[in-house]
Each structure stands twice: as C-alpha cells, then as structure tokens.
Amino acid sequence: MNEKSKFAATDNYLKLDHSPWRLVTDSVMGGRSTGSMDRTEKSQRSVMTLRGRVSTENNGGFIQMVQDIPRQFALMASRYEGIRLNVSGNGEIYNIHLRTAELWLPWQAYRANFISSAQWQTVDIPFEDFSPHETSGPLDARKLIRIGIVAIGRDFDANVSVAEIGLYRN
16 A cells, blocks of 8 residues: 555645544643543534633643654645644634644644634644744644644633544645
8 A cells, every 4th residue: 555545646736544543631731721622523524523621720721632643644734734633613713733742841832723613624724834942943734743733722612523624735
C-alpha cells in the first residue's frame, strides 16, 4: 500500500484517519474543567465529539481531544497549505493546537481558532495562520506529531464534533 492510499489522498486533500483520540483536561495541572470524548454517529456520519465544562477556577481553563500524527502523514504536510476540518458545534470559539517534534513543554503549540456552528461546515486554516504559543520557532508542518481540538480560555460549555480532519491545498 502506498502512502497516498493510507491517508485517502487526492491532489488537493489528504485525510487523516480516525486514529485513536485521547482526552486531556486541565486536571493534569489542578484545574477544574471536566470533559468527555466519544465516537458517535451524527447526521449519518461517524464523528468524534468533545463535550464538557471549561472552568478557569484554580488556574485551569481547557479540555481537549488530541490525536497523534503518523510520521508519513507529517512528511507529506509540506505539500499542502493548511488544516481542513469538517465540524459542527454549539456556536462557541474553539482552538486547533498543532504540536511538532521541536516542542518539549506541554503548553507549547501552534494555535489557531475557529467558530463552530450547529450546521456542518468545512473550515480551512492555512499553516501561516497558526500562531506560536510559548515558542519562538516557526511552524514546520513536516514535523507535526499531534493535533488537538481545544476548548480553552474562558468558562463555557463545550460541544464540538469533528467528522473529518486533513490537509488541503487549493
């Protein structure tokens, strides 16, 4: 099997498979946010859904679902312009956090945000729109190791579903 068939690639899109996602909350640092993550069916599609309550109490303020990026996928990332999500949610602002092999501290990432909608939408975020957080180096997409969908930074109820995630180019 070649790399393209592993990741359902077309000339303009490289889909990341629904590899295992993991839930991470601010409880790892004493925060009070609570969350859950599950694979469900929504609008006749298989989705990963992140739900919970983000609380800034006790220096907290996030819940996230993260997925490790296969090395072969990351190596192909330089051929694409950015991240594409097919998402729906509750109208709140969410972040996408990208981590690379060059980041060591858990709070370091490249961040971008999007506004969810009750309707399914395709969101394209160019790599150049990701801002470094707690790091000064530029994003090198070929070194991606993890992607996270994150509810962060304020007290709110999170509910966001991801049907598909991948890389795009126009």
